[in-house]
Structure formats: C-alpha cells, structure tokens
Amino acid sequence: MARKRPEIESKQGNDLNISIGTRMLVEPAGMGDRFKTDFVGMVRGQYLIVRVPRIPGLNDYLYVEKVVTVRYLHEGQVFGFGSEVLWNLTAPFRLLFLRYPKTIETLNLRKAQRVDCFLPVQVGSGEGEGQYVQSGGMMLNLSAGGCQLVLDSAEDAEMPSFAVDSRLDVSFTMVGSDRSIKLTGKVKNVSLHRSRMYLGVMFHELDDEHRMAINTYVESVNDYLLD
Numbered sequence: 527m528a529r530k531r532p533e534i535e536s537k538q539g540n541d542l543n544i545s546i547g548t549r550m551l552v553e554p555a556g557m558g559d560r561f562k563t564d565f566v567g568m569v570r571g572q573y574l575i576v577r578v579p580r581i582p583g584l585n586d587y588l589y590v591e592k593v594v595t596v597r598y599l600h601e602g603q604v605f606g607f608g609s610e611v612l613w614n615l616t617a618p619f620r621l622l623f624l625r626y627p628k629t630i631e632t633l634n635l636r637k638a639q640r641v642d643c644f645l646p647v648q649v650g651s652g653e654g655e656g657q658y659v660q661s662g663g664m665m666l667n668l669s670a671g672g673c674q675l676v677l678d679s680a681e682d683a684e685m686p687s688f689a690v691d692s693r694l695d696v697s698f699t700m701v702g703s704d705r706s707i708k709l710t711g712k713v714k715n716v717s718l719h720r721s722r723m724y725l726g727v728m729f730h731e732l733d734d735e736h737r738m739a740i741n742t743y744v745e746s747v748n749d750y751l752l753d
Contacts (some may be wrong), residue, residue, distance in 0.1 A: 540571065542630055543600060548578055550598040552622075554587035563622070565598070571626050573612055578620040584708075588614045588622060596624065599745070603633065603727040606631045610750060640669035643701075647675060649725075650695040661686050665698055670740045672711060672728040679721045688713045696727060700743045707736060 542564055553560035556624040561579055568574040574596075592611040597604060607627035623725065645665040652658040663677040673696065679685040688694065690713055697708045715726040732740075 531642075538629060542570070542605075542627065544568075544598065544605070545600070548598050548600060550596055552576065552624075553595045553597075555593040555595075557587045560595075566621070568626065573626055573638060574609070574624045576622050576624065578614065578616075578622045580620070584733070585614060585616075590614075594624065595658065596627075603632050609623065640671075641744050642667050642668050643747075645698050645700065648697040649675060649677065649686075650697070651686065651692065659686055665696075666724075668731070668740065669744060670732060670737050672714070675725040675727060677723045677725070683722070685718075685723055688716055688723070690714065693730075694725075700739070702743075702746075703739075707739065708734060 539549060546566060548565045550563050550565050551560045552563055559580055563576045563579060566575050566577060569678055578584070588611055590611055590613065594609050594611065597606040599605075607630045609624040609627055612623040612625055615623070626734065644667055645661050645668070647665045648660055649663055650658060650660045661677050663675050666674045666676055675696070677686065692713050693710065694713060695708060695710055697706055699706050708727050709732065711727040711729045713725055714728050717724045
C-alpha cells in the first residue's frame with residue numbers, strides 16, 4: 527500500500543491545544559540539538575512555561591530573545607511552532623518562559639497514520655469446510671485502515687491464490703503486547719516477486735477496541751519522530 531504524504535496545516539496561535547504535563551521537544555537555534563521537557567502552564571496569548579532539565583551547558587542557549595523551535599504530540603497530531611525565550615528562571619524552580627506563538631503548524635497523524643513494521647502474521651482465506659487455508663507471512667506496514675503483507679512460499683509449497691476484493695483473516699501480535707489480534711480484511715492489490723507475494727489489505731468493519739489498539743501502537747511508533 528502506498529503511504530500517504532503527511533498533511534501539514536497552519537493555524538492561529540489562539541488555537542493552541544495542549545494539556546499540562548505534555549512532553550515537548552525544544553530546540554534552541556544554533557544548539558544543534560534539542561531537549562525534552564514538560565509543559566507546565568501558560569497565559570494564553572502571552573507566554574508558555576516549560577521545565578528546564580539539568581543539562582550541562584544548556585543555559586548558554588536559553589538567554590532572553592533566543593529563538594527556539596517547539597514540537598509536541600497531542601491526540602494523534604504533531605504540533606510545531608517557533609518562539610523565543612522571555613525568561614529563564616533558575617530558582618526556586620527551573621522554568622523557561624516562552625513567547626506565545628502567533629501561528630502553529632500541525633501534522634495530523636490520524637490522516638497519515640501508517641508505520642513500517644515487521645510483525646509475523648497468519649493469513650487465513652477460503653470458505654467452506656476443508657477450503658480454509660492458513661499461510662504464514664510478515665506485516666510490512668500497519669494503520670487502522672489496513673496493512674501490507676508479504677507471503678513467502680517454500681520451494682515445495684504452492685503459493686496461495688488471492689484475488690482483488692477477496693476476503694481474508696489476518697492474525698498478529700503487536701510489539702509490547704501478548705494479545706493476539708484477528709482482523710478481517712479485503713485484498714486491494716496483489717503483486718508477485720519471485721517466491722514472494724505482496725498483499726495490500728484494507729480492514730473491514732474494524733471495531734473501536736481494535737482501532738484504538740492499532741492507533742495506540744502506531745502513535746507510540748510515530749512518537750519516535752519526537753525523539
């Protein structure tokens with residue numbers, strides 16, 4: 527399945543949506559690196575407050591009017607904006623005051639929420655007694671809408687046959703979970719390369735529980751965008 531290009535939108539700073547305790551990444555201009563911190567408060571339209579971690583040499587880049595770039599993940603969206611340091615408080619608490627942004631860019635992961643993976647799968651197909659066949663393979667990418675699979679036929683085994691729009695079952699376990707997930711889908715595209723078959727699958731009638739499980743997994747992988 528082709529991966530969708532992320533959709534980036536710009537909005538006014540007054541639309542800033544963030545919760546206390548949200549993990550943020552702050553990159554001071556010229557530092558060549560970024561640091562993780564937590565959002566602790568704001569006065570809308572005036573300033574934001576984040577914690578300052580104890581990193582040697584960091585305060586050298588956090589002087590008044592220093593330009594910074596801020597990014598954070600919230601409810602499936604990556605938010606980013608430019609700002610500048612208003613004040614770096616060192617006592618009694620290490621807090622950084624940043625100018626409230628005029629504009630914010632958002633990347634909606636829920637519209638482009640597909641991640642590469644390499645998960646073992648079992649694929650079942652066929653209807654009627656004695657006609658249901660299971661094949662082992664790998665899942666190459668995953669979203670709440672579907673996935674891409676690859677099946678590898680052994681030299682002495684016949685490659686299973688799949689037609690576009692045919693029904694199949696996909697069973698797999700996501701990394702970090704011991705619970706097996708079984709979903710029903712439709713084949714949307716098929717391609718062959720030597721002994722391998724690649725299947726683009728669209729999930730059919732995904733329930734809320736499975737959708738949430740997949741979205742949580744995909745967001746946890748996408749969170750590495752902020753590492």
